Amino acid sequence: MRAFTYERAKDPIAAARAVAERPGAKFIAGGTNLLDLMKIEVETPTHLVDVQDLGFDRIEPTPEGGLRIGALVTNTDLAADARIRRDYAVLSRAILAGASGQLRTKAPTAGNLLQRTRCPYFYDTNMPCNKRQPGSGCAAIGGYSRPLGVIGVSKACIATFPGDMAVALRVLDAVVETVDAAGHRRAIPIAGFHRLWGDTPQQDTVLCPGELVTAVTLPRPLGGSHFYEKVRDRASFAFALVSVAAVIQPDGTGRAAFGGVAPRPWRVEAADLLLPQGAATVTARAFQGATPTRDNAFKLPLATRALAAVMAQAASRTKA
Numbered sequence: 372m373r374a375f376t377y378e379r380a381k382d383p384i385a386a387a388r389a390v391a392e393r394p395g396a397k398f399i400a401g402g403t404n405l406l407d408l409m410k411i412e413v414e415t416p417t418h419l420v421d422v423q424d425l426g427f428d429r430i431e432p433t434p435e436g437g438l439r440i441g442a443l444v445t446n447t448d449l450a451a452d453a454r455i456r457r458d459y460a461v462l463s464r465a466i467l468a469g470a471s472g473q474l475r476t477k478a479p480t481a482g483n484l485l486q487r488t489r490c491p492y493f494y495d496t497n498m499p500c501n502k503r504q505p506g507s508g509c510a511a512i513g514g515y516s517r518p519l520g521v522i523g524v525s526k527a528c529i530a531t532f533p534g535d536m537a538v539a540l541r542v543l544d545a546v547v548e549t550v551d552a553a554g555h556r557r558a559i560p561i562a563g564f565h566r567l568w569g570d571t572p573q574q575d576t577v578l579c580p581g582e583l584v585t586a587v588t589l590p591r592p593l594g595g596s597h598f599y600e601k602v603r604d605r606a607s608f609a610f611a612l613v614s615v616a617a618v619i620q621p622d623g624t625g626r627a628a629f630g631g632v633a634p635r636p637w638r639v640e641a642a643d644l645l646l647p648q649g650a651a652t653v654t655a656r657a658f659q660g661a662t663p664t665r666d667n668a669f670k671l672p673l674a675t676r677a678l679a680a681v682m683a684q685a686a687s688r689t690k691a
Contacts, residue, residue, distance in 0.1 A: 380421060383585060384550060391582075427441035427444070440587045441586050449466060450467050450475070462536065465538060468535050484534070484537055518531070527570055532630070541638050596684075602677055613632060624647060627643065632658075651675050
């Protein structure tokens with residue numbers, strides 16, 4: 372790990388200014404991803420701005436009937452909140468399908484959204500990686516690509532976003548709130564928060580330098596039955612090969628988002644309209660234009676089967 376300086380911020384705008392004005396500076400809160408990357412020198416910040424004292428640790432109702440989740444609410448507290456479990460169960464289930472209990476107790480909401488890919492080539496500093504060193508190439512293309520992306524990828528990068536929570540937030544149409552160094556605030560729909568790689572895969576999100584996530588807002592509850600199906604290589608503490616977050620109404624309509632397949636949680640609203648026609652019809656539309664490799668082409672039928680399993684559970688609940 373390389374040497375760095377450190378400060379503990381007391382004000383969100385000052386924290387944003389400290390990062391925006393200092394090259395190589397980064398925010399830190401739980402540190403569950405950043406510190407690991409610093410240890411292997413994938414991330415080499417020159418200065419860390421600790422935001423843990425900013426008070427963004429509450430879950431509060433909004434005037435519109437939804438909930439506002441502070442950026443520093445831990446995964447454990449979020450998943451256990453009675454309002455989340457009752458009205459946004461897909462979110463609670465996605466979080467509990469994620470990391471270990473120890474990590475969930477430390478990891479905050481914003482950090483979960485901002486975690487970086489788990490592509491093995493991104494973590495291996497001996498291999499070329501356009502996310503780690505722009506212009507160096509992508510060793511995953513033509514290399515080991517089983518866990519990597521099948522859609523939304525590019526010639527520069529085929530890594531996937533690894534999180535579970537964000538997949539549920541995508542199906543719920545959450546909004547990410549931010550503030551920058553000048554005090555300007557933004558509300559960014561989760562659908563546009565994570566970027567597709569294109570020619571600049573080093574840019575994971577649409578955040579500007581120094582822009583600080585302050586909260587995530589959920590709209591009014593959707594009702595219906597909530598599901599999170601995660602298919603992985605081992606039963607616990609593994610990243611998804613394919614995951615499905617779904618909210619399905621008693622009449623068979625609803626919405627679904629997929630994880631483990633793209634640079635961001637993958638949802639195609641036009642495919643949602645096809646849910647009553649069956650899982651195969653939905654995934655044919657959702658993954659139209661997919662470009663899998665030989666190693667990960669299995670993810671496409673796997674996504675269909677995972678969605679079919681969810682739909683079968685929903686149908687059995689309706690009959691009961």
